[in-house]
Amino acid sequence: MKLQLYTREQCDLCEKAEALLAVAGLDDRYERVYIDEDVDLLSRYADQIPVVINPETGEKLSWPFTASQVRDIVEAG
Numbered sequence: 001m002k003l004q005l006y007t008r009e010q011c012d013l014c015e016k017a018e019a020l021l022a023v024a025g026l027d028d029r030y031e032r033v034y035i036d037e038d039v040d041l042l043s044r045y046a047d048q049i050p051v052v053i054n055p056e057t058g059e060k061l062s063w064p065f066t067a068s069q070v071r072d073i074v075e076a077g
Contacts, residue, residue: 003030003074006041006051013063017050024067026074 003026007014021027035041035049045051048062052070059073 001029001054001056001074003070004033004053004055005030006033006035006045006049006053008034008036008046008049011049014050017052017063017065020065020067021052021070024070026067026070029074 003021005014005017005021007017018027021030030052033041035045045062050063051060052065052073053060054073054076057073057076059076061069061073
């Protein structure tokens with residue numbers, strides 16, 4: 001199972017979120033989803049990014065989140 005990281009180009013908070021995922025040991029357990037090209041995702045998440053989603057459970061975390069919170073949604077899947 002891979003988490004999804006909803007992100008945008010040139011997003012400082014998104015870079016911080018990716019660093020947090022790496023520190024948490026999850027850097028190989030997520031895929032980036034760039035929302036800029038998807039009107040629906042952009043309208044839903046533009047003011048919430050970065051957002052981490054567990055696609056199996058639908059659980060999501062909007063920034064700010066902690067490594068512990070991300071691990072919790074990984075374990076929920």
